[in-house]
Amino acid sequence: MLQGSLLFFDLMSVEGVPTAKLHQLVNSEGESRRAVLAEVIRSAYGPLFTELDITRATQAQIREHFRSRGASGDICRKCVSFFLAISSEAEIPLSPHLRKSSPRVKVKKVTSVDMVRVGGGAELAGYPAWVEKLLEKFPNFDPEWPDELKKKWFDAFKSLKSALLETSAVGRKAPRRR
16 A cells, blocks of 8 residues: 555655655655645646646535545545645645535444344353354445445344344353243
8 A cells, every 4th residue: 555655646666766756755844845745746636636626625526536536435535534634734725615524424333243232232252152253254334335235234134133132042041931
């Protein structure tokens, strides 16, 4: 990833040799460093600066630019976030719409342990070892999936949860009915 980034910013040649831009960036400080960084950013993100007026652009326009270049979902969000952060570091004038952080919905990745906890507060401890291995095979939910796939995931999750709750008494005595 680092190599790809250095190549993208033209800070390294294809042969792995640092470019003059990298030496200039490393050896500069303060305002001089910000100017060099701004030059590197404007060069690497050239189409973004030529297609959009970055001082008036919205978050949606920036996202659409990255999407048109093949980024989608979480990758697109990371591209936008990185671009805004590095532009801010270089003190490149940005639209006030970009400086305001849009309200982000924090999406917690569902883990196999979370899945068992959702099922009535049961803990993974006390389950047979095969249950943990089974849960590791269940895919993590991705909010970027199409609605049909989300529905299938929830249906499968519900089935798995029911099956796990039925086996929760494995190795333990079931309560007696009176």
